[in-house]
Amino acid sequence: MDFLTLIQVLDSTMRMATPLLLACLAGLFSERAGIFDIGLEGKMLMAAFFSAAVAAATGNVWLGLLSGVASSLVLSGLHGLASITFRGNQLISGVALNFLASGLTVLIAESWFRQGGRTPSLLTDGRFNGIELPFAIGPADAAAADRPLNELIKEAGPIQQLYSELISGHSILVYVALLFVPLTWWVLFRTRFGLRLRAVGENPAAVDTAGVSVQGLRFAAVGICGLLCGIAGAYLATGLQAGFVREMTSGRGYIALAALIFAKWRPWHALGACLLFGLLQAIALRFQSIQFGGFTIPVQVMDALPYILTVVILAGFVGKAIPPRAGGQPYVKER
Amino acid sequence: MTLMKSLMGAAAAVALSAGAALADPALIFDLGGKFDKSFNEAAYNGAQRWVEETGGEYLEIELKSDAQREQALRRFAERGANPIITMGFAMTSTIENVAPDYPDTKFVNIDGWADLPNVQTISFAEHEGSYLAGVMAAEASKSGTVSFIGGMDIPLIRKFACGYAQGVKSVNPDATVVSNMTGTTPDAWNDPVKGSELAKAQISQGSDVVFAAAGGTGVGVLQTAADEGVLSIGVDSNQNHLHPGKVLTSMMKRVDVAVYNALKDGADLETGFQNLDLAADGVGVAIDEHNEALVTDEMKASVEAARAAIVAGDVVVHDYTSDDSCPALSF
Numbered sequence: 206m207d208f209l210t211l212i213q214v215l216d217s218t219m220r221m222a223t224p225l226l227l228a229c230l231a232g233l234f235s236e237r238a239g240i241f242d243i244g245l246e247g248k249m250l251m252a253a254f255f256s257a258a259v260a261a262a263t264g265n266v267w268l269g270l271l272s273g274v275a276s277s278l279v280l281s282g283l284h285g286l287a288s289i290t291f292r293g294n295q296l297i298s299g300v301a302l303n304f305l306a307s308g309l310t311v312l313i314a315e316s317w318f319r320q321g322g323r324t325p326s327l328l329t330d331g332r333f334n335g336i337e338l339p340f341a342i343g344p345a346d347a348a349a350a351d352r353p354l355n356e357l358i359k360e361a362g363p364i365q366q367l368y369s370e371l372i373s374g375h376s377i378l379v380y381v382a383l384l385f386v387p388l389t390w391w392v393l394f395r396t397r398f399g400l401r402l403r404a405v406g407e408n409p410a411a412v413d414t415a416g417v418s419v420q421g422l423r424f425a426a427v428g429i430c431g432l433l434c435g436i437a438g439a440y441l442a443t444g445l446q447a448g449f450v451r452e453m454t455s456g457r458g459y460i461a462l463a464a465l466i467f468a469k470w471r472p473w474h475a476l477g478a479c480l481l482f483g484l485l486q487a488i489a490l491r492f493q494s495i496q497f498g499g500f501t502i503p504v505q506v507m508d509a510l511p512y513i514l515t516v517v518i519l520a521g522f523v524g525k526a527i528p529p530r531a532g533g534q535p536y537v538k539e540r
Numbered sequence: 541m542t543l544m545k546s547l548m549g550a551a552a553a554v555a556l557s558a559g560a561a562l563a564d565p566a567l568i569f570d571l572g573g574k575f576d577k578s579f580n581e582a583a584y585n586g587a588q589r590w591v592e593e594t595g596g597e598y599l600e601i602e603l604k605s606d607a608q609r610e611q612a613l614r615r616f617a618e619r620g621a622n623p624i625i626t627m628g629f630a631m632t633s634t635i636e637n638v639a640p641d642y643p644d645t646k647f648v649n650i651d652g653w654a655d656l657p658n659v660q661t662i663s664f665a666e667h668e669g670s671y672l673a674g675v676m677a678a679e680a681s682k683s684g685t686v687s688f689i690g691g692m693d694i695p696l697i698r699k700f701a702c703g704y705a706q707g708v709k710s711v712n713p714d715a716t717v718v719s720n721m722t723g724t725t726p727d728a729w730n731d732p733v734k735g736s737e738l739a740k741a742q743i744s745q746g747s748d749v750v751f752a753a754a755g756g757t758g759v760g761v762l763q764t765a766a767d768e769g770v771l772s773i774g775v776d777s778n779q780n781h782l783h784p785g786k787v788l789t790s791m792m793k794r795v796d797v798a799v800y801n802a803l804k805d806g807a808d809l810e811t812g813f814q815n816l817d818l819a820a821d822g823v824g825v826a827i828d829e830h831n832e833a834l835v836t837d838e839m840k841a842s843v844e845a846a847r848a849a850i851v852a853g854d855v856v857v858h859d860y861t862s863d864d865s866c867p868a869l870s871f
Contacts, residue, residue: 213744217737321575326763326782353769355744445733447763450756451573455731490720490734491741505724 208363212370214487219375220445221490222483223382224249224437224454228461229468229475230389231433237393237470238426239406239531243299244284245434246458247306252277252438254310257324257449258317260331266443269331273442274435280306281431289423292535303458311451322451324442333376333444341365341373376444378436385433389472402426406529409536419536434458463515469526482511565803566599566621568612570628572729572755574602578776579755579795583627583650585777586796590803598803606726609634617642622807623660625799626650629696630726635659646809648802650795651696660802660811664793666696667703668850669823670751671857673773673791674707675846676825677749678715679839680771680788685716687747689738689761691754692728693721695861700753700775700791702866703857709868710855711842717869718742722757732760739764739772749773749788762787771834780830788834790826797822819851 228245235242252273260269280302287298311322318324337343342361347354358369393399401422404412409419441457442449464482468474489507518526567587569580580602587598599621601612613634616624623646626635632652639647639656647659654661677686688704690697705717720738722728735757739750743765750765751773752758758775759782765772766786774780774790798816802809816822825843827835849855860866 210744213741217741221737321573321581323575323759353748355746441733445736446760447767448759450730450732450759452727452730453732455727455733487737490737504721508723 209359209366209370210491212366214484214491216371216374217487217490218480218483219371219379220483221486222479223375223379224441224445224457225461225464225482226476226479227378227382227385227433227437227440228458229464229479230385230472231430231437232462232465233389233468233470233472233475234393234402234426234433235430236465236532237406237529238402238423239409239529239534239536240284240288240423240427240430241295241299241533242284242427242430243296243462244280244302244306244458245430245461246454246456247299247303248277248280248431248434249438249441249458250303250310250452250454251280251306252435253442253453254314254324254438254449256435256439257327257442257446258314260327260443261318261324261448264328264330266327266331266333269443270436270439273439274432277435277438278428278431281427281434285424285427288535289420289427292537295533295535307452310449314449314451324449327443327447331443332447333378333440335374335376336380338368338373340368342369343374376440378440378444381436382440383476386472386476389475393472398425403529405536406531409531413536413538419538423536460511463511466526466528467511467515467518469518469524470529481514485510563620563622563807564597564599565806566601566616566619566624567799568616568624568626568631569600569602570626570630571603571605571726572628574600576729576756577779577782578758578774579793580627582777582793582795583625583799586799587803589796590800594804596803606630610638613638613647614641617645620645622646623648623802623805623809625802626652627795628652629694646807646811648798648809650798655813656811658811660809660814662798662802662814662816664795664798664822665815665817665857665859666791666793666823667699667706667857667859668818669791669793669825670700670703670753671707671710671850672818672825672843672846673751673789674704674709675711675842676707676789676835676839677704677751677771677773678708678711679836679842680834681712681715681749683746683748684712684714685718685746686749687718687742687745687751688720689735689742689750689752689754689758690719690721691723691757692726693724695864697721697753698866698871699860700751701871702860702869704751705866705869706857707846710846716746718745718747719869719871722754729755729757731757732763735760736764740768743768743770751775751791753791774826778826778828780826780828784830785833787831789831792824792826794822794824818847 255276256269256273259272260266287293288295314322405422413419464478467478489504572580625648629651632654635654649661688701701719708715739761748770752761753775762772766783771788776793779790780787
């Protein structure tokens with residue numbers, strides 16, 4: 206494997222990891238506040254559909270992003286209503302949201318666009334296109350030289366390859382997702398809000414005794430979760446793809462949950478876990494089978510590895526993954 | 541109350557007579573969904589053509605999960621639908637279970653291998669059509685590297701890949717054929733994000749013609765190919781219109797013709813095996829106003845020559861499913 210191939214695999218890793226990372230951070234906020242959220246998948250799917258639908262109708266990708274986030278927030282609100290206000294079972298509420306999103310997106314898409322549960326293909330303005338950073342080799346240079354972009358990059362020096370292929374050329378949401386990692390860390394561990402949010406996931410009674418609203422904090426956490434899932438869904442439909450296709454999240458919400466456990470509910474570790482899972486996917490996509498010292502590792506092993514790793518972590522082989530103590534339990538003020 | 545009773549009685553009578561009149565045919569779409577712009581949509585188009593010509597009606601269902609297969613099939617059989625047309629290889633075992641219980645109902649198993657007295661099994665010579673697509677790809681490629689993206693990794697999809705690779709090698713023996721499968725579960729038919737990523741990986745390996753035989757996943761492949769400025773080849777339905785001027789051609793599998801014929805024959809259709817090959821126009825490559833600028837005269841000539849040679853039997857395209865191996869491509 207030469208240097209350029211490595212860079213290309215890492216480039217692919219960035220694209221595959223971004224929706225995972227956003228969804229993982231979304232889950233992190235929610236679960237740190239004591240609300241398990243299995244509905245990440247559904248929220249992403251809903252946001253993917255509404256962002257693509259509005260972007261297709263208006264031709265403006267930012268309006269698409271806004272409506273994607275709004276739709277995801279509505280689902281978050283439902284989850285909050287069921288599991289915080291009415292103290293229902295959080296897992297069941299999450300599963301219900303997944304099914305709701307899976308059916309509703311196709312239903313609305315069919316009635317709006319009549320294209321069999323998909324949105325029309327988005328044109329250039331309706332999508333988040335790659336941003337060319339200064340001095341990077343991009344499609345504009347390729348057009349000027351009238352040669353394929355790949356050849357130009359192949360001829361460039363290693364630093365330029367690294368810069369043009371891996372760092373430059375992603376859509377803005379990729380950079381936003383990366384910025385959310387330090388931001389999440391700062392909010393959770395350096396602000397008063399973050400301290401309370403973590404406390405509400407560990408010991409809500411103490412927070413309540415201090416005179417802070419448990420419900421308010423939990424709703425705030427669920428709201429942030431909705432916002433991040435909305436961006437993740439919009440990235441899938443308008444960044445990676447040019448439109449919505451039914452079930453297009455295809456299990457990414459669950460992989461994000463696995464990454465969250467793998468990261469033991471910590472932001473920087475979440476980045477690491479998502480990049481690792483993204484890397485595994487990228488390798489599986491690039492090489493169908495890998496020769497490894499006489500053995501051939503089939504592609505299915507790579508696909509299954511994120512889940513295997515999560516089980517290993519949960520079984521306690523590599524340190525223990527301890528979820529927030531009050532996670533999954535609705536808070537009852539007085540008995 | 542009596543009024544209510546008589547009303548309900550009338551309603552029941554209407555329902556009964558409706559049930560008795562029901563000898564409509566039924567069509568079961570596979571998991572890809574009715575409008576996958578590909579395999580299932582071809583069936584839908586065939587059925588619609590029949591509706592327009594005869595004014596008939598048909599029952600239909602889009603399967604959402606594997607668990608529904610037997611239920612849907614039995615329900616249609618119970619309602620007296622005849623014939624019942626099923627899409628996709630995955631229905632084969634279900635038909636083998638259900639068909640013996642309804643000996644008077646005819647079943648059509650497209651892409652399957654069910655061997656029963658009341659089942660018509662239709663298969664296509666995908667390897668021959670893909671061979672023609674491969675010939676065009678090799679002629680259009682400047683880099684000498686072309687690629688293939690399959691949906692779920694099953695022998696049928698390998699048959700596409702193998703025929704394609706043989707076509708490519710027939711024009712340019714030194715050409716490199718990169719082949720990837722999207723996955724091993726039915727999810728692989730509906731993951732355009734993964735399709736895009738696979739296409740990007742293949743393009744960075746030098747491929748400048750990408751053939752996608754992957755259902756809904758192919759939508760992502762064609763999109764990425766158009767974005768990156770390389771050519772793509774669609775599958776099953778004519779997909780040239782999806783990105784005019786960017787899709788080299790589509791390997792058409794005339795599922796629409798098969799469905800149309802089955803509906804036209806109705807309950808009298810002949811059971812047994814039917815193989816729709818190149819000679820029977822069951823497969824072929826699409827050339828229309830959206831891609832004619834891409835297809836040179838030489839390309840047309842070589843496709844015609846290859847087609848004639850296959851029909852005449854001078855060229856035998858190896859069928860992957862015959863012995864689970866491929867001379868031109870390793871998986």
